[in-house]
Amino acid sequence: MDLPADPRALDTGRLRALLTGACGEDEAALRPTGAYGRRLVPDPIGDRVPRRAWRPRGTVLITGAADGPAAHVARRLAADGADHIVLLDPASGDAPGAVQLAAELDALGTGLTVAAHAPADREGVARLVERVARTGGRIGTVIHTSASGELAPLTELTPKRLAEQVHAHLDAAGRQLDELCGTEPGDTVVHFTTVAASWGSKDHGSYAAAAACLDALARRDRAGGRATVSIAWGLWDLPYGDGAPAAHTERFRRQGLSPLDPRPALTALRQVLDHDDPGVTIADVAWERFAPLFTLARPSRLFDGVPAARQAIEAARKPAPDTGAEQAAALRRELAALAGDEREERLLTLVRAHVAAVLRHPAPEAVEPDRPFKELGFDSIAAVELRNRLRASTGLSLPTTVVFDHPTPRSLADRLLADVGPGESATALPVSGHIDEVEAALAGLPAGDPRRAGLVNRLQALVWKYTAGVDGPGERADERDLAAATADEVFALIDRELGV
Numbered sequence: 001m002d003l004p005a006d007p008r009a010l011d012t013g014r015l016r017a018l019l020t021g022a023c024g025e026d027e028a029a030l031r032p033t034g035a036y037g038r039r040l041v042p043d044p045i046g047d048r049v050p051r052r053a054w055r056p057r058g059t060v061l062i063t064g065a066a067d068g069p070a071a072h073v074a075r076r077l078a079a080d081g082a083d084h085i086v087l088l089d090p091a092s093g094d095a096p097g098a099v100q101l102a103a104e105l106d107a108l109g110t111g112l113t114v115a116a117h118a119p120a121d122r123e124g125v126a127r128l129v130e131r132v133a134r135t136g137g138r139i140g141t142v143i144h145t146s147a148s149g150e151l152a153p154l155t156e157l158t159p160k161r162l163a164e165q166v167h168a169h170l171d172a173a174g175r176q177l178d179e180l181c182g183t184e185p186g187d188t189v190v191h192f193t194t195v196a197a198s199w200g201s202k203d204h205g206s207y208a209a210a211a212a213c214l215d216a217l218a219r220r221d222r223a224g225g226r227a228t229v230s231i232a233w234g235l236w237d238l239p240y241g242d243g244a245p246a247a248h249t250e251r252f253r254r255q256g257l258s259p260l261d262p263r264p265a266l267t268a269l270r271q272v273l274d275h276d277d278p279g280v281t282i283a284d285v286a287w288e289r290f291a292p293l294f295t296l297a298r299p300s301r302l303f304d305g306v307p308a309a310r311q312a313i314e315a316a317r318k319p320a321p322d323t324g325a326e327q328a329a330a331l332r333r334e335l336a337a338l339a340g341d342e343r344e345e346r347l348l349t350l351v352r353a354h355v356a357a358v359l360r361h362p363a364p365e366a367v368e369p370d371r372p373f374k375e376l377g378f379d380s381i382a383a384v385e386l387r388n389r390l391r392a393s394t395g396l397s398l399p400t401t402v403v404f405d406h407p408t409p410r411s412l413a414d415r416l417l418a419d420v421g422p423g424e425s426a427t428a429l430p431v432s433g434h435i436d437e438v439e440a441a442l443a444g445l446p447a448g449d450p451r452r453a454g455l456v457n458r459l460q461a462l463v464w465k466y467t468a469g470v471d472g473p474g475e476r477a478d479e480r481d482l483a484a485a486t487a488d489e490v491f492a493l494i495d496r497e498l499g500v
Helices: 012-019 069-079 096-107 122-135 159-172 175-181 205-223 249-255 262-275 287-294 307-317 323-336 340-358 380-394 409-420 431-443 450-467 477-484 487-498
Strands: 028-031 034-037 059-063 084-088 111-115 139-144 188-194 227-233 279-282
Touching: 012 028, 012 034, 059 069, 059 175, 069 084, 069 096, 069 139, 069 262, 084 096, 084 122, 096 111, 111 122, 122 139, 122 175, 139 175, 159 205, 188 205, 188 262, 205 227, 205 279, 227 262, 249 287, 249 380, 262 279, 287 307, 287 380, 323 340, 323 380, 323 409, 323 431, 340 380, 340 409, 380 409, 431 450
Parallel strands: 059 084, 059 139, 084 111, 139 188, 188 227, 227 279
Antiparallel strands: 028 034
Protein backbone atom coordinates (compact mmCIF):
# COMPACT_ATOMS: atom_id res chain seq x y z
CA MET A 1 0.00 0.00 0.00
CA ASP A 2 1.37 3.39 -1.05
CA LEU A 3 0.39 6.14 1.40
CA PRO A 4 0.59 9.93 0.97
CA ALA A 5 3.80 11.56 2.20
CA ASP A 6 1.74 13.94 4.34
CA PRO A 7 -0.36 12.04 6.96
CA ARG A 8 -2.87 14.90 6.96
CA ALA A 9 -3.80 13.98 3.38
CA LEU A 10 -4.72 10.44 4.41
CA ASP A 11 -8.39 9.48 4.04
CA THR A 12 -8.95 7.09 6.96
CA GLY A 13 -12.21 5.79 5.49
CA ARG A 14 -10.50 4.69 2.30
CA LEU A 15 -7.65 3.23 4.33
CA ARG A 16 -10.10 1.11 6.37
CA ALA A 17 -11.78 -0.09 3.18
CA LEU A 18 -8.44 -1.19 1.76
CA LEU A 19 -7.24 -2.89 4.95
CA THR A 20 -10.49 -4.81 5.42
CA GLY A 21 -10.53 -5.94 1.81
CA ALA A 22 -13.90 -4.32 1.17
CA CYS A 23 -12.74 -3.04 -2.23
CA GLY A 24 -11.05 -6.28 -3.28
CA GLU A 25 -7.69 -4.63 -3.97
CA ASP A 26 -4.43 -6.19 -2.78
CA GLU A 27 -2.25 -3.36 -4.13
CA ALA A 28 -3.34 0.26 -3.94
CA ALA A 29 -2.13 3.84 -3.69
CA LEU A 30 -4.00 6.34 -1.50
CA ARG A 31 -4.04 9.90 -2.76
CA PRO A 32 -6.11 12.99 -1.87
CA THR A 33 -8.07 12.38 -5.08
CA GLY A 34 -8.94 8.77 -4.26
CA ALA A 35 -7.66 5.21 -4.00
CA TYR A 36 -5.97 3.72 -7.06
CA GLY A 37 -5.51 0.02 -7.79
CA ARG A 38 -2.89 -1.46 -10.12
CA ARG A 39 -3.91 -3.06 -13.41
CA LEU A 40 -1.86 -4.67 -16.13
CA VAL A 41 -3.60 -4.18 -19.48
CA PRO A 42 -2.78 -5.49 -22.97
CA ASP A 43 -1.18 -3.03 -25.37
CA PRO A 44 -2.47 -3.78 -28.90
CA ILE A 45 0.52 -2.00 -30.37
CA GLY A 46 -0.02 -3.48 -33.81
CA ASP A 47 -3.31 -1.60 -34.15
CA ARG A 48 -1.78 1.84 -33.52
CA VAL A 49 0.07 4.10 -35.92
CA PRO A 50 3.62 4.73 -34.66
CA ARG A 51 4.37 8.25 -33.50
CA ARG A 52 7.73 8.19 -35.27
CA ALA A 53 10.31 6.05 -37.02
CA TRP A 54 12.86 5.97 -34.21
CA ARG A 55 16.57 6.01 -35.03
CA PRO A 56 19.55 5.98 -32.65
CA ARG A 57 20.88 9.46 -32.03
CA GLY A 58 24.57 10.25 -31.69
CA THR A 59 26.92 7.73 -30.15
CA VAL A 60 25.07 4.87 -28.48
CA LEU A 61 26.08 3.79 -24.98
CA ILE A 62 24.93 0.31 -23.91
CA THR A 63 25.55 -1.20 -20.48
CA GLY A 64 25.66 -4.98 -20.21
CA ALA A 65 27.63 -8.11 -21.04
CA ALA A 66 28.80 -8.96 -24.55
CA ASP A 67 27.11 -12.37 -24.26
CA GLY A 68 23.77 -11.05 -22.97
CA PRO A 69 20.92 -8.87 -24.27
CA ALA A 70 23.35 -5.95 -24.72
CA ALA A 71 25.06 -7.68 -27.66
CA HIS A 72 21.73 -8.35 -29.38
CA VAL A 73 20.66 -4.73 -28.84
CA ALA A 74 23.98 -3.55 -30.28
CA ARG A 75 23.49 -5.62 -33.44
CA ARG A 76 19.97 -4.29 -33.90
CA LEU A 77 21.03 -0.65 -33.42
CA ALA A 78 23.90 -1.13 -35.84
CA ALA A 79 21.39 -2.41 -38.40
CA ASP A 80 19.24 0.66 -37.64
CA GLY A 81 22.08 2.98 -38.55
CA ALA A 82 24.12 3.63 -35.37
CA ASP A 83 27.56 5.01 -36.33
CA HIS A 84 29.35 4.14 -33.11
CA ILE A 85 28.45 2.03 -30.07
CA VAL A 86 30.15 2.01 -26.68
CA LEU A 87 29.62 -1.17 -24.66
CA LEU A 88 30.13 -0.61 -20.95
CA ASP A 89 30.92 -3.99 -19.38
CA PRO A 90 33.53 -4.49 -16.67
CA ALA A 91 33.76 -8.21 -17.47
CA SER A 92 34.26 -8.01 -21.22
CA GLY A 93 37.56 -6.40 -22.22
CA ASP A 94 39.18 -8.70 -24.79
CA ALA A 95 36.75 -11.56 -24.15
CA PRO A 96 35.88 -13.67 -27.22
CA GLY A 97 32.29 -12.42 -27.16
CA ALA A 98 33.40 -8.80 -27.38
CA VAL A 99 35.88 -9.53 -30.18
CA GLN A 100 33.23 -11.37 -32.19
CA LEU A 101 30.70 -8.58 -31.62
CA ALA A 102 33.20 -5.97 -32.83
CA ALA A 103 33.74 -7.92 -36.03
CA GLU A 104 30.00 -8.25 -36.66
CA LEU A 105 29.34 -4.54 -36.11
CA ASP A 106 32.30 -3.58 -38.28
CA ALA A 107 30.73 -5.55 -41.12
CA LEU A 108 27.61 -3.40 -40.66
CA GLY A 109 29.65 -0.19 -40.74
CA THR A 110 29.38 0.50 -37.01
CA GLY A 111 32.36 1.04 -34.73
CA LEU A 112 32.46 -0.59 -31.30
CA THR A 113 34.30 0.49 -28.17
CA VAL A 114 34.28 -1.92 -25.24
CA ALA A 115 35.00 -0.20 -21.91
CA ALA A 116 35.74 -2.27 -18.83
CA HIS A 117 33.93 0.07 -16.42
CA ALA A 118 31.00 -0.61 -14.12
CA PRO A 119 28.14 1.89 -14.50
CA ALA A 120 28.65 2.80 -10.81
CA ASP A 121 32.30 3.75 -11.46
CA ARG A 122 31.69 7.49 -11.65
CA GLU A 123 35.28 8.56 -12.30
CA GLY A 124 35.94 5.89 -14.92
CA VAL A 125 32.66 6.63 -16.71
CA ALA A 126 33.35 10.38 -16.63
CA ARG A 127 36.71 9.84 -18.36
CA LEU A 128 35.04 7.57 -20.89
CA VAL A 129 32.37 10.16 -21.73
CA GLU A 130 35.03 12.84 -22.21
CA ARG A 131 37.03 10.53 -24.50
CA VAL A 132 33.96 9.69 -26.57
CA ALA A 133 33.10 13.38 -26.87
CA ARG A 134 36.57 14.11 -28.24
CA THR A 135 36.66 11.23 -30.74
CA GLY A 136 33.20 10.00 -31.58
CA GLY A 137 30.80 12.79 -30.76
CA ARG A 138 28.20 13.27 -28.07
CA ILE A 139 26.32 10.32 -26.50
CA GLY A 140 22.67 10.74 -27.49
CA THR A 141 21.28 7.24 -26.87
CA VAL A 142 21.71 5.29 -23.63
CA ILE A 143 20.36 1.77 -23.14
CA HIS A 144 20.86 0.07 -19.78
CA THR A 145 20.62 -3.72 -19.96
CA SER A 146 22.98 -4.57 -17.12
CA ALA A 147 20.70 -4.51 -14.08
CA SER A 148 20.71 -7.71 -12.05
CA GLY A 149 19.52 -8.72 -8.62
CA GLU A 150 20.26 -11.00 -5.71
CA LEU A 151 17.93 -13.87 -4.87
CA ALA A 152 16.55 -12.63 -1.56
CA PRO A 153 12.88 -12.85 -0.49
CA LEU A 154 11.66 -9.80 1.42
CA THR A 155 11.06 -11.93 4.51
CA GLU A 156 14.81 -12.55 4.73
CA LEU A 157 15.77 -8.86 4.45
CA THR A 158 16.30 -6.22 7.10
CA PRO A 159 15.35 -2.62 6.25
CA LYS A 160 19.04 -1.74 6.10
CA ARG A 161 19.89 -4.59 3.74
CA LEU A 162 16.90 -3.79 1.55
CA ALA A 163 17.96 -0.13 1.30
CA GLU A 164 21.53 -1.18 0.45
CA GLN A 165 20.38 -3.52 -2.31
CA VAL A 166 17.99 -0.97 -3.81
CA HIS A 167 20.77 1.64 -3.80
CA ALA A 168 23.23 -0.81 -5.36
CA HIS A 169 20.72 -1.74 -8.05
CA LEU A 170 20.13 1.90 -8.98
CA ASP A 171 23.89 2.46 -9.19
CA ALA A 172 24.28 -0.62 -11.38
CA ALA A 173 21.42 0.59 -13.56
CA GLY A 174 23.47 3.70 -14.36
CA ARG A 175 21.35 6.50 -12.93
CA GLN A 176 24.42 8.71 -12.47
CA LEU A 177 25.66 7.67 -15.91
CA ASP A 178 22.70 9.46 -17.51
CA GLU A 179 23.76 12.67 -15.77
CA LEU A 180 27.40 12.28 -16.84
CA CYS A 181 26.33 11.82 -20.46
CA GLY A 182 24.45 15.12 -20.32
CA THR A 183 21.38 13.77 -22.07
CA GLU A 184 19.11 16.36 -23.71
CA PRO A 185 15.33 16.36 -24.22
CA GLY A 186 15.62 14.78 -27.67
CA ASP A 187 17.88 11.97 -26.49
CA THR A 188 16.66 8.49 -25.61
CA VAL A 189 17.35 6.64 -22.36
CA VAL A 190 16.06 3.07 -22.02
CA HIS A 191 16.13 1.04 -18.80
CA PHE A 192 15.77 -2.73 -18.95
CA THR A 193 14.10 -3.99 -15.76
CA THR A 194 12.29 -7.20 -14.92
CA VAL A 195 8.74 -8.54 -14.81
CA ALA A 196 9.35 -8.89 -11.08
CA ALA A 197 8.70 -5.14 -10.95
CA SER A 198 5.36 -5.63 -12.72
CA TRP A 199 3.87 -8.46 -10.67
CA GLY A 200 6.46 -9.44 -8.05
CA SER A 201 8.56 -12.54 -7.52
CA LYS A 202 8.90 -14.71 -4.44
CA ASP A 203 12.67 -15.10 -4.68
CA HIS A 204 13.45 -11.61 -6.00
CA GLY A 205 12.03 -9.44 -3.23
CA SER A 206 14.76 -6.81 -3.13
CA TYR A 207 15.34 -6.97 -6.88
CA ALA A 208 11.64 -6.45 -7.59
CA ALA A 209 11.52 -3.48 -5.20
CA ALA A 210 14.62 -1.93 -6.78
CA ALA A 211 13.32 -2.46 -10.31
CA ALA A 212 9.96 -0.94 -9.38
CA CYS A 213 11.84 2.04 -7.95
CA LEU A 214 13.75 2.39 -11.22
CA ASP A 215 10.46 2.27 -13.15
CA ALA A 216 9.10 5.08 -10.99
CA LEU A 217 12.24 7.19 -11.49
CA ALA A 218 12.00 6.67 -15.24
CA ARG A 219 8.42 7.92 -15.19
CA ARG A 220 9.49 10.94 -13.15
CA ASP A 221 12.19 11.68 -15.73
CA ARG A 222 9.60 11.37 -18.47
CA ALA A 223 7.32 13.82 -16.65
CA GLY A 224 10.29 16.20 -16.44
CA GLY A 225 10.66 16.23 -20.22
CA ARG A 226 13.29 13.53 -20.77
CA ALA A 227 12.59 10.74 -23.28
CA THR A 228 13.08 7.95 -20.74
CA VAL A 229 11.63 4.50 -21.35
CA SER A 230 11.39 1.63 -18.86
CA ILE A 231 10.78 -1.92 -20.12
CA ALA A 232 10.07 -4.80 -17.75
CA TRP A 233 11.33 -7.89 -19.55
CA GLY A 234 10.66 -11.53 -19.09
CA LEU A 235 13.65 -13.87 -19.12
CA TRP A 236 15.60 -13.81 -22.39
CA ASP A 237 16.36 -17.16 -24.01
CA LEU A 238 20.14 -16.89 -24.03
CA PRO A 239 22.95 -19.36 -23.27
CA TYR A 240 24.76 -19.11 -19.96
CA GLY A 241 28.41 -19.92 -19.48
CA ASP A 242 28.80 -23.44 -20.85
CA GLY A 243 25.93 -22.92 -23.30
CA ALA A 244 23.30 -24.66 -21.16
CA PRO A 245 20.18 -22.78 -20.04
CA ALA A 246 20.18 -21.40 -16.53
CA ALA A 247 18.83 -23.78 -13.89
CA HIS A 248 15.80 -21.60 -13.29
CA THR A 249 14.75 -21.46 -16.96
CA GLU A 250 12.74 -24.68 -16.67
CA ARG A 251 11.01 -23.33 -13.58
CA PHE A 252 9.96 -20.25 -15.52
CA ARG A 253 8.53 -22.46 -18.25
CA ARG A 254 6.54 -24.46 -15.71
CA GLN A 255 5.17 -21.23 -14.31
CA GLY A 256 3.92 -20.23 -17.75
CA LEU A 257 6.71 -17.75 -18.57
CA SER A 258 8.53 -18.92 -21.67
CA PRO A 259 11.98 -17.37 -22.23
CA LEU A 260 11.95 -14.71 -24.93
CA ASP A 261 13.54 -15.36 -28.29
CA PRO A 262 15.87 -12.35 -28.83
CA ARG A 263 14.57 -11.69 -32.37
CA PRO A 264 10.91 -10.96 -31.50
CA ALA A 265 12.13 -9.29 -28.30
CA LEU A 266 14.17 -6.81 -30.37
CA THR A 267 11.19 -6.26 -32.66
CA ALA A 268 9.11 -5.43 -29.60
CA LEU A 269 11.83 -3.04 -28.40
CA ARG A 270 11.75 -1.23 -31.72
CA GLN A 271 7.95 -0.98 -31.57
CA VAL A 272 8.13 0.52 -28.07
CA LEU A 273 10.61 3.14 -29.30
CA ASP A 274 8.59 3.88 -32.44
CA HIS A 275 5.47 4.42 -30.34
CA ASP A 276 7.40 6.27 -27.62
CA ASP A 277 5.74 4.25 -24.88
CA PRO A 278 7.10 5.32 -21.46
CA GLY A 279 6.69 1.98 -19.70
CA VAL A 280 5.70 -1.50 -20.83
CA THR A 281 6.03 -5.13 -19.80
CA ILE A 282 7.21 -7.56 -22.47
CA ALA A 283 6.86 -11.25 -21.71
CA ASP A 284 5.68 -14.49 -23.32
CA VAL A 285 2.97 -15.57 -20.88
CA ALA A 286 0.86 -18.73 -20.96
CA TRP A 287 -1.99 -17.22 -18.95
CA GLU A 288 -3.82 -20.53 -18.46
CA ARG A 289 -0.87 -21.67 -16.35
CA PHE A 290 0.55 -18.44 -14.94
CA ALA A 291 -2.60 -16.63 -13.79
CA PRO A 292 -3.96 -19.41 -11.49
CA LEU A 293 -0.48 -19.77 -9.95
CA PHE A 294 -0.24 -16.02 -9.40
CA THR A 295 -3.53 -15.94 -7.48
CA LEU A 296 -2.83 -19.15 -5.56
CA ALA A 297 -1.79 -17.44 -2.32
CA ARG A 298 -4.35 -14.63 -2.44
CA PRO A 299 -6.82 -13.07 -4.88
CA SER A 300 -5.52 -10.22 -7.00
CA ARG A 301 -7.15 -7.81 -9.42
CA LEU A 302 -3.88 -6.97 -11.18
CA PHE A 303 -4.89 -8.95 -14.28
CA ASP A 304 -8.56 -7.93 -14.39
CA GLY A 305 -7.84 -6.07 -17.62
CA VAL A 306 -6.20 -9.06 -19.35
CA PRO A 307 -9.05 -11.19 -20.78
CA ALA A 308 -6.98 -14.38 -21.12
CA ALA A 309 -5.73 -14.10 -17.53
CA ARG A 310 -9.18 -13.36 -16.15
CA GLN A 311 -10.67 -16.36 -17.97
CA ALA A 312 -7.90 -18.63 -16.66
CA ILE A 313 -8.46 -17.49 -13.07
CA GLU A 314 -12.23 -17.95 -13.35
CA ALA A 315 -11.80 -21.40 -14.89
CA ALA A 316 -9.52 -22.47 -12.03
CA ARG A 317 -12.16 -21.43 -9.50
CA LYS A 318 -14.99 -23.28 -11.20
CA PRO A 319 -16.10 -26.72 -10.02
CA ALA A 320 -14.91 -29.78 -11.83
CA PRO A 321 -16.49 -30.40 -15.27
CA ASP A 322 -19.85 -32.13 -15.54
CA THR A 323 -18.15 -35.51 -15.83
CA GLY A 324 -16.84 -34.92 -12.31
CA ALA A 325 -20.17 -35.89 -10.75
CA GLU A 326 -20.02 -39.28 -12.46
CA GLN A 327 -16.43 -39.82 -11.33
CA ALA A 328 -17.25 -38.82 -7.77
CA ALA A 329 -20.27 -41.14 -7.77
CA ALA A 330 -18.14 -44.04 -9.02
CA LEU A 331 -15.54 -43.37 -6.35
CA ARG A 332 -18.23 -43.27 -3.65
CA ARG A 333 -19.58 -46.61 -4.80
CA GLU A 334 -16.09 -48.09 -4.76
CA LEU A 335 -15.38 -46.79 -1.27
CA ALA A 336 -18.80 -47.86 0.03
CA ALA A 337 -17.85 -51.48 -0.63
CA LEU A 338 -14.71 -51.15 1.52
CA ALA A 339 -14.20 -51.16 5.26
CA GLY A 340 -13.24 -47.87 6.93
CA ASP A 341 -9.50 -48.47 7.08
CA GLU A 342 -9.51 -49.81 3.52
CA ARG A 343 -11.15 -46.61 2.31
CA GLU A 344 -8.39 -44.54 3.89
CA GLU A 345 -5.73 -46.76 2.36
CA ARG A 346 -7.37 -46.60 -1.07
CA LEU A 347 -7.35 -42.80 -1.11
CA LEU A 348 -3.85 -42.61 0.35
CA THR A 349 -2.64 -44.86 -2.47
CA LEU A 350 -4.37 -42.58 -4.96
CA VAL A 351 -2.72 -39.47 -3.50
CA ARG A 352 0.74 -41.05 -3.36
CA ALA A 353 0.47 -42.17 -6.99
CA HIS A 354 -0.33 -38.64 -8.17
CA VAL A 355 2.35 -37.10 -5.94
CA ALA A 356 4.89 -39.50 -7.44
CA ALA A 357 3.78 -38.51 -10.95
CA VAL A 358 4.08 -34.78 -10.18
CA LEU A 359 7.55 -35.18 -8.65
CA ARG A 360 8.66 -37.61 -11.39
CA HIS A 361 9.30 -40.39 -8.88
CA PRO A 362 9.54 -43.96 -10.28
CA ALA A 363 6.84 -45.39 -7.97
CA PRO A 364 4.26 -44.26 -5.36
CA GLU A 365 6.22 -46.11 -2.66
CA ALA A 366 8.87 -43.34 -2.91
CA VAL A 367 6.35 -40.91 -1.38
CA GLU A 368 6.35 -40.97 2.41
CA PRO A 369 2.72 -40.58 3.55
CA ASP A 370 3.43 -38.43 6.62
CA ARG A 371 6.19 -36.25 5.21
CA PRO A 372 5.15 -32.63 4.47
CA PHE A 373 4.74 -31.74 0.82
CA LYS A 374 7.28 -28.95 1.19
CA GLU A 375 9.92 -31.45 2.30
CA LEU A 376 8.97 -33.74 -0.56
CA GLY A 377 9.95 -30.95 -2.95
CA PHE A 378 6.62 -29.25 -3.66
CA ASP A 379 6.32 -25.65 -4.79
CA SER A 380 3.27 -23.70 -5.96
CA ILE A 381 3.55 -25.16 -9.46
CA ALA A 382 3.57 -28.73 -8.18
CA ALA A 383 0.70 -27.94 -5.79
CA VAL A 384 -1.55 -26.78 -8.62
CA GLU A 385 -0.57 -29.74 -10.79
CA LEU A 386 -1.44 -32.19 -7.99
CA ARG A 387 -4.74 -30.47 -7.37
CA ASN A 388 -5.63 -30.68 -11.07
CA ARG A 389 -4.72 -34.36 -11.19
CA LEU A 390 -6.82 -35.18 -8.13
CA ARG A 391 -9.75 -33.14 -9.40
CA ALA A 392 -9.66 -35.00 -12.72
CA SER A 393 -9.45 -38.44 -11.11
CA THR A 394 -11.99 -37.91 -8.30
CA GLY A 395 -14.41 -35.39 -9.78
CA LEU A 396 -14.15 -33.31 -6.59
CA SER A 397 -14.09 -29.51 -6.76
CA LEU A 398 -10.86 -29.03 -4.85
CA PRO A 399 -9.47 -25.53 -4.20
CA THR A 400 -6.07 -24.62 -5.58
CA THR A 401 -4.81 -24.28 -2.00
CA VAL A 402 -5.73 -27.83 -0.99
CA VAL A 403 -2.07 -28.93 -0.74
CA PHE A 404 -1.26 -26.01 1.55
CA ASP A 405 -4.35 -26.63 3.67
CA HIS A 406 -3.49 -30.33 4.06
CA PRO A 407 0.32 -30.47 4.13
CA THR A 408 0.98 -34.25 4.01
CA PRO A 409 -0.26 -37.00 1.67
CA ARG A 410 -2.11 -38.67 4.55
CA SER A 411 -3.92 -35.50 5.63
CA LEU A 412 -4.83 -34.81 2.00
CA ALA A 413 -6.21 -38.35 1.66
CA ASP A 414 -8.32 -37.72 4.80
CA ARG A 415 -9.66 -34.57 3.15
CA LEU A 416 -10.63 -36.53 0.06
CA LEU A 417 -12.37 -39.12 2.20
CA ALA A 418 -14.37 -36.41 3.95
CA ASP A 419 -15.36 -34.87 0.60
CA VAL A 420 -16.31 -38.16 -1.02
CA GLY A 421 -18.07 -39.11 2.20
CA PRO A 422 -19.57 -42.58 1.67
CA GLY A 423 -20.11 -42.75 5.43
CA GLU A 424 -20.90 -45.82 7.45
CA SER A 425 -24.49 -45.71 6.25
CA ALA A 426 -23.49 -46.15 2.63
CA THR A 427 -23.55 -49.96 2.83
CA ALA A 428 -26.68 -50.05 5.02
CA LEU A 429 -28.61 -47.67 2.76
CA PRO A 430 -28.16 -48.55 -0.92
CA VAL A 431 -30.27 -45.49 -1.78
CA SER A 432 -27.08 -43.43 -1.39
CA GLY A 433 -26.00 -44.72 -4.77
CA HIS A 434 -29.24 -43.43 -6.28
CA ILE A 435 -28.54 -39.99 -4.81
CA ASP A 436 -25.22 -40.05 -6.62
CA GLU A 437 -27.09 -40.89 -9.82
CA VAL A 438 -29.44 -37.95 -9.26
CA GLU A 439 -26.46 -35.66 -8.76
CA ALA A 440 -24.92 -36.93 -11.99
CA ALA A 441 -28.22 -36.40 -13.82
CA LEU A 442 -28.45 -32.80 -12.57
CA ALA A 443 -24.90 -32.12 -13.66
CA GLY A 444 -25.74 -33.34 -17.14
CA LEU A 445 -28.71 -30.98 -17.63
CA PRO A 446 -28.17 -27.36 -18.76
CA ALA A 447 -29.21 -24.59 -16.38
CA GLY A 448 -32.25 -23.58 -18.44
CA ASP A 449 -33.63 -27.10 -18.93
CA PRO A 450 -37.15 -27.35 -17.41
CA ARG A 451 -36.42 -30.95 -16.36
CA ARG A 452 -33.58 -29.67 -14.19
CA ALA A 453 -35.84 -27.08 -12.54
CA GLY A 454 -38.52 -29.67 -11.91
CA LEU A 455 -36.06 -32.13 -10.37
CA VAL A 456 -34.58 -29.44 -8.13
CA ASN A 457 -38.03 -28.44 -6.92
CA ARG A 458 -38.89 -32.07 -6.14
CA LEU A 459 -35.69 -32.42 -4.12
CA GLN A 460 -36.35 -29.19 -2.24
CA ALA A 461 -39.85 -30.34 -1.39
CA LEU A 462 -38.50 -33.68 -0.09
CA VAL A 463 -35.92 -31.93 2.08
CA TRP A 464 -38.59 -29.63 3.51
CA LYS A 465 -40.97 -32.52 4.15
CA TYR A 466 -38.51 -34.73 6.02
CA THR A 467 -36.74 -32.02 8.03
CA ALA A 468 -39.72 -29.92 9.09
CA GLY A 469 -40.56 -31.99 12.20
CA VAL A 470 -37.14 -32.98 13.45
CA ASP A 471 -37.42 -30.86 16.59
CA GLY A 472 -39.51 -33.51 18.33
CA PRO A 473 -42.90 -33.34 20.13
CA GLY A 474 -44.59 -30.15 21.12
CA GLU A 475 -44.97 -27.16 18.88
CA ARG A 476 -44.46 -28.15 15.27
CA ALA A 477 -41.35 -26.67 13.73
CA ASP A 478 -43.16 -25.57 10.58
CA GLU A 479 -45.78 -23.66 12.62
CA ARG A 480 -43.09 -21.96 14.69
CA ASP A 481 -41.10 -21.12 11.57
CA LEU A 482 -44.16 -19.78 9.77
CA ALA A 483 -44.99 -17.52 12.69
CA ALA A 484 -41.58 -15.88 12.42
CA ALA A 485 -41.32 -15.97 8.63
CA THR A 486 -41.27 -12.90 6.44
CA ALA A 487 -43.62 -12.48 3.50
CA ASP A 488 -40.86 -13.37 1.03
CA GLU A 489 -40.05 -16.52 2.99
CA VAL A 490 -43.74 -17.56 2.98
CA PHE A 491 -44.01 -17.10 -0.79
CA ALA A 492 -40.79 -19.10 -1.24
CA LEU A 493 -42.29 -21.88 0.91
CA ILE A 494 -45.48 -21.95 -1.21
CA ASP A 495 -43.38 -22.19 -4.36
CA ARG A 496 -41.47 -25.14 -2.97
CA GLU A 497 -44.55 -26.94 -1.77
CA LEU A 498 -46.30 -26.55 -5.11
CA GLY A 499 -43.18 -27.35 -7.12
CA VAL A 500 -43.35 -23.98 -8.89
